Amino acid sequence: MKQYLVGGAVRDRLMGLEVKDRDWVVVGADPQAMVKAGYTPVGRDFPVFLHPKTHEEYALARTERKTAPGYHGFDFQASPEVTLEQDLARRDLTINAMAQDECGAVTDPYGGQQDLTNKVLRHVSPAFAEDPVRILRLARFAARFADFSVAPETQALMRQMVAQGEVDALVAERVWQEFAKGLMEGQPSRMLQVLRECGALARIAPEVEALFGVPQPAAHHPEIDTGAHLALVLDQCAHLGAPLVVRFACLCHDLGKALTPAELLPRHIGHEARGVPLLKRLSERWRVPSDCRELAELVAREHTHVHQSEAFGAEARLRLLERCDAWRRPERFEHLLWACECDARGRLGLTQKPYPQRERLLKDLQATLGIDLAAVSAAALAEGKTGPAIGRAVQTARLNALLALQARLQAV
Known part of the structure; x- marks a missing residue:
C-alpha cells in the first residue's frame, strides 16, 4: 500500500504557492485494508477514507468509465490493481495530474510540469x-x-x-x-x-452572453461594449476584495441592457427594471442562494440612483435609503455600495477614479441609524399621534438628521 499527494497540492507546491487543501490517493489497497489500518470510510460513490490522525481524505486509486450523459454518468472501478498512472489519467488537466510520494519525488506521466513552465x-x-x-x-x-x-x-x-x-x-x-x-x-x-x-x-448564461456587442455611450463608458464593461467590473470586484454576494450582483447588474429598445439607446433608459426578470431567471436556473439573489436585484434596480446620489437633496437620499431597506439591512446596503463602486470603476481608464458616493451614503446611513426611534415614537404618542402619523414622525426625524449632516459637511 503506497500513498501519494495528488492534484492541486502538488501543482501549488511546484508553483511555490501556499497549499491549502491536500488530497491523497492510495495505491495497492482495498477498503478492508484501509479500515484495518484505522481509516474511516466516508465516500458514497467511491471509496474515500479519513486519516485516523490528520482527518485528511485518502481515496483509493480508481478508473472511471462514461456510462450516461452529464456529471453523474460515470462508473468507477477501485481495486489494488489500479496503478497510479491510471488514476492520474482520469484527471482533468495535466497540471492537476501529478503525484508526489513521501520522499518528495514527483510522478508526472502527462507533462504537467512542462505545462506549468509554459x-x-x-x-x-x-x-x-x-x-x-x-x-x-x-x-x-x-x-x-x-x-x-x-x-x-x-x-x-x-x-x-x-x-x-x-x-x-x-x-x-x-x-x-x-x-x-x-x-x-x-x-x-x-x-x-x-x-x-x-x-x-x-x-x-445566455443573459450574460447577450451583453457582449451591446454598445453604450462613450461619455460614460470609454470601453463602449457592455460585455467589456462587465469584464472590467468583475475584475474590479477582485481588486477591491469584494465578497461573493457583491460579485454575483455585479455579474447581473446590467443584464437589462441587452433588452433596451432602439429608441432608448444609447443611454439604455430603463435597463435597471428590465434586468430584474433576467437575473431572477438566471438565479432560479442556477439555484443561487437567497442572499446573492436579493442583493443582485437591489443592485440592478438602484445602481444608477446610487451613482447619481451626489446630486440628490436630503429628501431624495432619504427615499433611496427607504427603498433599499437600509435601516433593517445595513450590511446589505453596504454591499450595494460596494457593488456600485466596482461598477463605477470598471470602466476603461477609470479604474482608479474615486467613488465618493459610497462614503457619503454610508455617512447618511450612520446619521439616520443614530436616531433614538423609541424617543421619537414616545414623543409622537404624547402628542396624540398614532399609526401612520408615528411613521411620519420617524421619517421627519431621519430627514432632519440628513439635513444636519448636510449642513455640517458644507461647513467643513
Missing part, C-alpha cells in the same frame, strides 16, 4: 470530454492563473463538447458551485472569456 492549461486525455463540469473547472483555473493560455487542442475539444450538448446536461448546483468559485478568483473576466470562446457561456 503556462498552459491542457486536458490530460480525450476522457476530458466525458464530463462537462471540466469546462467550468478549466475556466475557473483560467481566472486563477490569468497568465495561462488554453491549449488549442483543449479549446477545440471544449467547442466540440458544447456542440454535442454535453454542457446542457450540467446539474444546476454544479454550475453555481464552479461559477461562484470562478467569480472569487483573481481575474474573473478570464472565466467569461474562456467560456465565451468555446460557446459554453451562451448555453449556461
Whole structure:
C-alpha cells in the first residue's frame, strides 16, 4: 500500500504557492485494508477514507468509465490493481495530474510540469470530454492563473463538447458551485472569456452572453461594449476584495441592457427594471442562494440612483435609503455600495477614479441609524399621534438628521 499527494497540492507546491487543501490517493489497497489500518470510510460513490490522525481524505486509486450523459454518468472501478498512472489519467488537466510520494519525488506521466513552465492549461486525455463540469473547472483555473493560455487542442475539444450538448446536461448546483468559485478568483473576466470562446457561456448564461456587442455611450463608458464593461467590473470586484454576494450582483447588474429598445439607446433608459426578470431567471436556473439573489436585484434596480446620489437633496437620499431597506439591512446596503463602486470603476481608464458616493451614503446611513426611534415614537404618542402619523414622525426625524449632516459637511 503506497500513498501519494495528488492534484492541486502538488501543482501549488511546484508553483511555490501556499497549499491549502491536500488530497491523497492510495495505491495497492482495498477498503478492508484501509479500515484495518484505522481509516474511516466516508465516500458514497467511491471509496474515500479519513486519516485516523490528520482527518485528511485518502481515496483509493480508481478508473472511471462514461456510462450516461452529464456529471453523474460515470462508473468507477477501485481495486489494488489500479496503478497510479491510471488514476492520474482520469484527471482533468495535466497540471492537476501529478503525484508526489513521501520522499518528495514527483510522478508526472502527462507533462504537467512542462505545462506549468509554459503556462498552459491542457486536458490530460480525450476522457476530458466525458464530463462537462471540466469546462467550468478549466475556466475557473483560467481566472486563477490569468497568465495561462488554453491549449488549442483543449479549446477545440471544449467547442466540440458544447456542440454535442454535453454542457446542457450540467446539474444546476454544479454550475453555481464552479461559477461562484470562478467569480472569487483573481481575474474573473478570464472565466467569461474562456467560456465565451468555446460557446459554453451562451448555453449556461445566455443573459450574460447577450451583453457582449451591446454598445453604450462613450461619455460614460470609454470601453463602449457592455460585455467589456462587465469584464472590467468583475475584475474590479477582485481588486477591491469584494465578497461573493457583491460579485454575483455585479455579474447581473446590467443584464437589462441587452433588452433596451432602439429608441432608448444609447443611454439604455430603463435597463435597471428590465434586468430584474433576467437575473431572477438566471438565479432560479442556477439555484443561487437567497442572499446573492436579493442583493443582485437591489443592485440592478438602484445602481444608477446610487451613482447619481451626489446630486440628490436630503429628501431624495432619504427615499433611496427607504427603498433599499437600509435601516433593517445595513450590511446589505453596504454591499450595494460596494457593488456600485466596482461598477463605477470598471470602466476603461477609470479604474482608479474615486467613488465618493459610497462614503457619503454610508455617512447618511450612520446619521439616520443614530436616531433614538423609541424617543421619537414616545414623543409622537404624547402628542396624540398614532399609526401612520408615528411613521411620519420617524421619517421627519431621519430627514432632519440628513439635513444636519448636510449642513455640517458644507461647513467643513
